[in-house]
Amino acid sequence: MLKIGSIGAGGRGRLCKLAHRPEQGFELAAICDTNPQVLADYRREFGERLRVTSSYRDLLEGGELDIVFVTTPDYLHEEHAVAALSRGKAVYLEKPMAISIAGCDRILATAARHQAKVYVGHNMRFFPVIQKMKQWIEEGRIGQVQAIWCRHFIDYGGDAYFKDWHSEQRHTTGLLLQKGAHDIDVIHYLAGAYTVRTVGMGKLSVYNQVQDRRRPEEPGNASFVRAHWPPLAQTQLSPVIDVEDHSMMLMQLANGVQASYCQCHYAPDGMRNYTIIGTQGRLENSGDASSGSQWATVHLWNRRCAGACRQGTLMEAIPPIEGSHGGADPLIIDGFLDYVRGGAQAGATAIDARMSVAAGYQATVSLRQGSVPLEVPPLPTQGWG
Numbered sequence: 167m168l169k170i171g172s173i174g175a176g177g178r179g180r181l182c183k184l185a186h187r188p189e190q191g192f193e194l195a196a197i198c199d200t201n202p203q204v205l206a207d208y209r210r211e212f213g214e215r216l217r218v219t220s221s222y223r224d225l226l227e228g229g230e231l232d233i234v235f236v237t238t239p240d241y242l243h244e245e246h247a248v249a250a251l252s253r254g255k256a257v258y259l260e261k262p263m264a265i266s267i268a269g270c271d272r273i274l275a276t277a278a279r280h281q282a283k284v285y286v287g288h289n290m291r292f293f294p295v296i297q298k299m300k301q302w303i304e305e306g307r308i309g310q311v312q313a314i315w316c317r318h319f320i321d322y323g324g325d326a327y328f329k330d331w332h333s334e335q336r337h338t339t340g341l342l343l344q345k346g347a348h349d350i351d352v353i354h355y356l357a358g359a360y361t362v363r364t365v366g367m368g369k370l371s372v373y374n375q376v377q378d379r380r381r382p383e384e385p386g387n388a389s390f391v392r393a394h395w396p397p398l399a400q401t402q403l404s405p406v407i408d409v410e411d412h413s414m415m416l417m418q419l420a421n422g423v424q425a426s427y428c429q430c431h432y433a434p435d436g437m438r439n440y441t442i443i444g445t446q447g448r449l450e451n452s453g454d455a456s457s458g459s460q461w462a463t464v465h466l467w468n469r470r471c472a473g474a475c476r477q478g479t480l481m482e483a484i485p486p487i488e489g490s491h492g493g494a495d496p497l498i499i500d501g502f503l504d505y506v507r508g509g510a511q512a513g514a515t516a517i518d519a520r521m522s523v524a525a526g527y528q529a530t531v532s533l534r535q536g537s538v539p540l541e542v543p544p545l546p547t548q549g550w551g
């Protein structure tokens with residue numbers, strides 16, 4: 167039986183429960199969280215045999231663990247992943263890998279030095295719409311990919327990112343990296359290359375106008391409440407907000423593909439809308455089926471048609487599949503557990519994850535320095551692997 171521990175077991179950390187599969191030889195054995203309520207809830211669910219602690223060092227000192235989930239807030243990923251990897255644990259690390267390029271490189275170096283596996287939670291790679299677009303690209307249906315554009319509308323932005331730790335640069339670097347890490351990785355995946363140069367633009371345009379703030383001593387409280395509308399009527403926002411609430415980045419990829427990613431945290435609707443343009447056509451998704459019972463569609467235009475031709479020359483409906491994030495979460499846990507057991511790595515590699523952070527980080531620096539274009543540092547040639 168492989169024993170699993172979790173650092174940051176509340177919130178997104180509940181993902182570790184999907185890996186608790188005693189019948190397959192994986193058992194959740196210990197959790198760490200600084201919120202006593204989270205510890206009590208797990209105790210109630212898993213009973214006395216589950217070790218619970220508020221210290222990640224205690225969790226790791228126990229020595230019985232083979233696998234550790236690191237699902238704490240972004241600014242803690244580097245510390246927690248390095249601690250687990252340096253004890254030789256296989257680590258499932260939530261995205262973004264870290265909040266800096268140096269942080270990612272330290273994680274990679276530690277994993278290499280201790281020959282420990284690190285797998286980053288880029289669950290969007292498992293979205294059925296992304297898989298469908300990748301399949302059609304690989305089948306040559308749009309010829310050679312030249313340009314990719316992604317527009318990202320976030321309907322729960324004010325609720326989830328401007329009421330807790332996400333709202334501060336010191337915790338995320340910025341939301342272009344924090345949230346965009348998913349999409350930058352998907353763009354790299356669909357294009358088949360990493361970003362080498364980027365330029366960013368963005369600003370804090372709406373939530374800085376909201377006067378209703380929680381007191382600094384009150385805990386952050388992310389929520390998802392549809393009635394919180396319009397954005398300027400939001401209440402109990404973080405006392406410190408210094409991240410952008412809309413941002414854009416342009417990317418030049420190593421294989422010549424050019425891409426853009428635009429993110430807005432005060433949209434009324436929630437969706438990622440990708441279009442991929444090649445030498446013989448264009449693809450686009452409508453809806454991303456990332457939650458609940460939503461269907462999505464993927465459209466292909468590969469011959470000229472009169473006017474807008476909204477449905478495309480081919481349209482495929484993508485049904486929702488069971489499980490959180492449109493079924494992507496159970497799939498990524500399947501992939502991770504298989505990888506731990508020696509299977510091939512499905513989904514993003516740790517290097518893919520580093521490169522998405524690197525592009526998002528540089529774009530954020532660019533936007534804060536007057537939109538100067540910046541090179542994306544390649545992987546260091548020494549110090550790991």
Ligand SMILES: NC(=O)c1ccc[n+]([C@@H]2O[C@H](COP(=O)([O-])OP(=O)(O)OC[C@H]3O[C@@H](n4cnc5c(N)ncnc54)[C@H](O)[C@@H]3O)[C@@H](O)[C@H]2O)c1
Pocket residue numbers: 173174175176177178179198199200201204220222237238239240242260261262287288289330491
């Ligand atoms: N892949 C995805 O789709 C996805 C979705 C949501 C969040 N995330 C990522 O998951 C991570 C967690 O996000 P979240 O929204 O659940 O955050 P959160 O603020 O809810 O924190 C997660 C848990 O970590 C605990 N925690 C905080 N500090 C800790 C510490 N020092 N030691 C131990 N536990 C600690 C919190 O009490 C909480 O239970 C982030 O990196 C986020 O970017 C990924």
